[in-house]
Amino acid sequence: MEPPSRRQVTGRKQSLREQVLQDLRAEIVSGRVEGGHVYSVPALATDLGVSTTPVREALLELQRQGLVTPLPNRGFQVAVPSTEELLEMLKLRELLETYALDRLAAREEKDLTRLYAIAERISDAVEQRDPVAYVAADREFHLALVDEAGISKLTTFISDLRDHMRLIGLETEQGFARQEGSAAEHFQLLDLLTAGDTEGVRGIISHHISAWEAVLRAGMAADHPTATTTDAM
Template sequence: MQQNLRERILKQLRSEIISGESLPGTLYSVPALSAELDVSTTPVREALLELANSGLVEPVRNKGFRVSRPSMKELHDLFAMRDLLEIQAAKLMMADTPCDTEPLKHYAREIERAVKEDDVRAYLVADRSFHNAMFMASGNELLAKTALSLRDRMRLFGIRSGAGVDRQRESVGEHYSIIELIDAGETGELITLLQHHILSWRPIFSAALEQDDLRTRKKRLLGSQS
């Protein structure tokens, strides 16, 4: 029961941070969050410690945990590693044919529904499940866990912006195309599409992170002048 509660809290907090609802600098207090969720402090603390291990938050002495602010280099490094690992997972998956795409079809429909309903959280959950199913189909458990961990560290800056919403809509068709290419055994075309699918988000996230950095520097400058 405690484990399930911790996982539920972890899932909620991760979604808030990754989706940009909780901006860099947001402070999570264990007692305050426990009271808000009406749970004991133990599962909340455990969830925040796991987020700290993944780099999404950092402990602040006597205060709690603060949402960390990634650098532009960290963002680009994450994209490079995701491209490397997710492509390798896809190659392994395609080598182990036939691949059952029924779970992917289910998640693709969930992604489409989330985009139609403008539900970013639901989109992220379904997208994570879609790609995790592909990772697991690689047959390499360590690779699958590492690839999923990298996705969970990726801060989706700008996903709610106009460009981010447009990209979500574009990705709906891409998920269905990924399934079609898997079913057809077209490994080369699948790899090309997956690289586009991953890297098309990079300029959106980079631009949003740069804007956030500018706002932060402006606040600091104004604060120093007051």
């Protein structure tokens, strides 16, 4: 799979390092680059229209997060997680986010207005079939929701979990269908949270995350057809 066309990162609001980090992380998590792909710092800097410094800093942060590993004199290689690891992270996300949103739903005072705008951006990304934009906006949406619950440590844990994920199969028909369902569920989730419907929130967030399991299994099976039964869980 060829890496996606990349937009120039200059002229946006974040620092160059943050822009590069956000774009590369979404590129990896979305599955647009395969495990084993090697990022060359000079080539990537030229591609993005920036100096090598923010690119190297972003890749070092991705190394800290476990998304890439350094290759002496070559660059950084995208790590290859197992199916078992991905499904375990998905389950942990479901448990932690259910806890956070259960807490948020029970709060009497909350203002989720700004999150509807992020949900709209997610819908736009799905309509345009842009998985990298989808992953970036979806990450922003979920971390903002968890942050609203007021547990800073939990936000950090969930952020780390998301950053270790790979949504393998995102660009299959099954993956696009799940993105469409996910986009609609964001609006339902916000409505239920606003109404304080704790049971409804639990049901939506549990399905919202666990429904990706079928996409991941199919995507990993397609990428690794000789995987063992243990890997396929």
